Amino acid sequence: MTQTADKSRLNSAPLKQNSALNPVSLWTVARFEFLRYFKWKHELINVVILIGLTALVQGGGAMMQWAKSREHFEVAVIDGQAMPVKYGESGRLTLLRAEARERAARAADVDAGRLDGLLEISTDKTATLLVNQEPTWKAELDSHLKSARLEQELLKRGIAHDDFEQWQQAIKIDQQYSPNARQPASGGSRAIATALTIFSLMGVMTCFAYFFVSITSEKQQRVSELVVSAIPYQTWIDGKLLGLTGHGLKTMLTWCLYGWLGLLAVSRFNPGSSDVLAAVSWSLVIAALLFALGGMLFWNTVMAAIAASIDDPNSSTRGSLMFLPMLFFMIVFPGLDAPENVVMQVLSWLPFSSMAAMPARVAHGIVPWWQVLASFLLLVASIMLMRRYASRIFRAGMLFYGKEASWKQIWQWARQAN
Amino acid sequence: MSLLTVKGVHKQYATTHAVNDVNFSVEPGEIFALLGPNGAGKTSTVRMLIGLTEPDRGEIRYQSQHGERAQISADELGYLPEERGLYQDQKIIDVLIYLAQLRGVRRAAARNAALPWLERFGLADRAKEKVSALSKGNQQKIQLIAALQHQPRMLVLDEPFSGLDPVNQEMVLDLLRELRSKGTTILLSAHQMALVERLADRILLMNHGRRVLFGSMSELRAASGLSLSLRLEYLQPAPAIESLRQSGVVDVFADGEFSRQLILASDAALNDLLRRLGDGPTLRSVHSEAIGLHDIYLRAVGNPYQDDEK
Numbered sequence: 001m002t003q004t005a006d007k008s009r010l011n012s013a014p015l016k017q018n019s020a021l022n023p024v025s026l027w028t029v030a031r032f033e034f035l036r037y038f039k040w041k042h043e044l045i046n047v048v049i050l051i052g053l054t055a056l057v058q059g060g061g062a063m064m065q066w067a068k069s070r071e072h073f074e075v076a077v078i079d080g081q082a083m084p085v086k087y088g089e090s091g092r093l094t095l096l097r098a099e100a101r102e103r104a105a106r107a108a109d110v111d112a113g114r115l116d117g118l119l120e121i122s123t124d125k126t127a128t129l130l131v132n133q134e135p136t137w138k139a140e141l142d143s144h145l146k147s148a149r150l151e152q153e154l155l156k157r158g159i160a161h162d163d164f165e166q167w168q169q170a171i172k173i174d175q176q177y178s179p180n181a182r183q184p185a186s187g188g189s190r191a192i193a194t195a196l197t198i199f200s201l202m203g204v205m206t207c208f209a210y211f212f213v214s215i216t217s218e219k220q221q222r223v224s225e226l227v228v229s230a231i232p233y234q235t236w237i238d239g240k241l242l243g244l245t246g247h248g249l250k251t252m253l254t255w256c257l258y259g260w261l262g263l264l265a266v267s268r269f270n271p272g273s274s275d276v277l278a279a280v281s282w283s284l285v286i287a288a289l290l291f292a293l294g295g296m297l298f299w300n301t302v303m304a305a306i307a308a309s310i311d312d313p314n315s316s317t318r319g320s321l322m323f324l325p326m327l328f329f330m331i332v333f334p335g336l337d338a339p340e341n342v343v344m345q346v347l348s349w350l351p352f353s354s355m356a357a358m359p360a361r362v363a364h365g366i367v368p369w370w371q372v373l374a375s376f377l378l379l380v381a382s383i384m385l386m387r388r389y390a391s392r393i394f395r396a397g398m399l400f401y402g403k404e405a406s407w408k409q410i411w412q413w414a415r416q417a418n
Numbered sequence: 419m420s421l422l423t424v425k426g427v428h429k430q431y432a433t434t435h436a437v438n439d440v441n442f443s444v445e446p447g448e449i450f451a452l453l454g455p456n457g458a459g460k461t462s463t464v465r466m467l468i469g470l471t472e473p474d475r476g477e478i479r480y481q482s483q484h485g486e487r488a489q490i491s492a493d494e495l496g497y498l499p500e501e502r503g504l505y506q507d508q509k510i511i512d513v514l515i516y517l518a519q520l521r522g523v524r525r526a527a528a529r530n531a532a533l534p535w536l537e538r539f540g541l542a543d544r545a546k547e548k549v550s551a552l553s554k555g556n557q558q559k560i561q562l563i564a565a566l567q568h569q570p571r572m573l574v575l576d577e578p579f580s581g582l583d584p585v586n587q588e589m590v591l592d593l594l595r596e597l598r599s600k601g602t603t604i605l606l607s608a609h610q611m612a613l614v615e616r617l618a619d620r621i622l623l624m625n626h627g628r629r630v631l632f633g634s635m636s637e638l639r640a641a642s643g644l645s646l647s648l649r650l651e652y653l654q655p656a657p658a659i660e661s662l663r664q665s666g667v668v669d670v671f672a673d674g675e676f677s678r679q680l681i682l683a684s685d686a687a688l689n690d691l692l693r694r695l696g697d698g699p700t701l702r703s704v705h706s707e708a709i710g711l712h713d714i715y716l717r718a719v720g721n722p723y724q725d726d727e728k
Binding site for chain 1: 465468469470492495497499501502503504505506507508516517519520521522561564
């Protein structure tokens with residue numbers, strides 16, 4: 001007899017509950033869950049594919065640049081306003097002087113494809129361009145005309161070109177900090193903090209995918225009874241949390257490794273770029289890693305509860321909840337360059353988003369240490385609280401077959417005392 | 419002292435009183451069978467015994483090696499759930515090692531324990547294949563190995579014969595007898611009456627969550643009030659069922675046009691009955707045998723198809 005949905009109710013809750021954790025069982029589950037989805041062969045294939053794709057993208061970009069540089073366009077210009085247009089070859093574009101009487105002949109050249117365009121400047125603000133196909137070089141032509149017009153205006157006003165250039169230079173500001181200032185981390189550290197935030201999102205998404213597959217497949221393959229007859233539910237969910245969070249960390253660190261190798265490769269051709277690594281604030285990196293780990297554990301407890309409530313992953317609408325953490329990251333990303341605003345401050349405290357927002361604030365040096373510590377402790381407390389509720393939902397959900405639990409049922413499971 | 423004692427246990431779900439005041443005990447080294455139709459409360463009882471759910475009322479006590487407990491410890495229990503399930507995407511040997519480790523066996527010892535069992539079940543050469551590569555019957559064997567590889571004191575098997583062909587059913591039968599001879603206590607629930615009758619030392623028959631009959635086969639026969647099953651083969655068309663309902667005959671079943679089966683009460687006067695049967699159509703053969711578990715079961719829980727057969 002299956003314990004089908006219509007037969008379950010609150011007082012049918014499983015007996016094996018939060019008995020004292022057995023570290024050996026915990027490690028056994030964590031190891032199994034990690035190795036379940038970790039295959040050395042697949043990891044190496046992934047690296048090769050990634051290198052191949054990178055080479056393809058880089059190679060493709062270089063080929064595109066080369067092909068573009070080989071293109072050349074000729075445009076005849078009838079200049080009724082005597083604009084100081086620079087004739088001759090400039091980049092992909094060559095401007096040829098033409099007279100008004102040649103208009104018909106040049107237009108015929110355009111139509112026959114012997115010329116790429118015929119430009120007639122009517123006033124200093126208007127011009128007509130005749131083409132026989134979409135001009136991919138129009139931006140370059142615009143730039144030429146803009147320069148010509150500027151030169152004309154400078155001449156009218158008797159202003160030397162060099163003077164005008166000089167006025168446009170930014171004022172050099174020598175930035176100094178007061179004795180008690182919170183100085184920002186170096187540009188390299190900030191870049192690394194941003195990279196870690198992005199990588200931690202990838203870690204969370206990886207964890208989510210594995211949690212979803214792991215738990216729903218165990219329910220579908222009816223493994224639950226076999227496992228919970230041997231170990232307490234709490235050990236099972238904790239082992240899963242550790243093992244699958246290990247996957248998130250692995251994903252995150254793998255991308256860090258790729259980034260580091262990429263930076264090393266770039267620094268061979270551009271010596272200045274190695275400064276990014278040299279100026280890294282390791283305390284910032286450690287803080288970012290701790291928040292990433294905490295954030296992953298937090299979201300994983302949420303996912304464990306959601307996945308345990310799903311009966312059939314093919315028909316459940318709860319799969320879309322996987323994008324919940326992404327939502328918080330999407331809110332945080334626009335604030336990464338200015339993390340002192342009030343929204344970012346709030347987000348850096350919330351356990352949903354502190355893994356992304358707090359490292360960004362730390363990188364900008366605008367957050368007191370006690371706030372970092374308090375936010376992290378809040379994250380840890382939230383993990384403990386979520387673990388408690390998630391394990392209740394997990395415990396009831398893993399033996400709940402036949403139909404998907406309603407939100408009301410999930411709420412009742414969560415409230416049910418151990 | 420009983421290994422397992424169940425006293426006045428109740429289990430109620432939203433719409434069903436799945437287990438209703440059930441009492442029994444399981445002795446060390448015996449094979450104890452739980453029988454009953456679908457929905458009788460067998461699986462609900464088993465789930466309470468192994469600690470997956472708790473009784474609403476009543477008490478379950480287990481005599482562990484470490485003293486009396488409310489729950490069987492993981493290392494002393496082997497469990498084959500009715501809902502068969504294995505990690506389909508994992509290697510067979512890895513799954514067996516993992517499940518043994520969960521029951522407290524060290525990794526190396528778990529491997530050493532699993533391999534001889536795979537050998538015995540003819541699956542040693544497939545140890546490194548994924549579980550999904552196995553047939554349903556072979557997956558059933560892997561589950562059985564998972565239940566007993568760590569040498570539990572008590573083995574709880576929910577429908578151990580389902581999904582097995584007759585040859586493998588016999589193999590499991592021999593295996594369970596062998597385990598019993600080595601002192602393992604086995605509690606099983608099954609539908610295969612003939613197999614249970616050959617295997618079980620004591621039987622608990624449940625229906626609608628209640629205990630209907632309980633005891634050894636001879637005790638069940640005595641409690642059922644039935645003694646013999648009489649098969650009559652006629653040379654001519656057999657008489658109508660109603661005409662065969664005579665004194666001492668509890669039930670009559672038709673088995674084709676020329677054959678009838680009579681279930682006799684324990685106090686039936688066989689001489690008189692045979693004399694009266696001789697007055698009817700010509701008999702080709704009369705075959706008698708002690709009443710089996712199948713008939714006791716049908717008599718106790720009722721046969722929904724009985725009216726159609728008559």
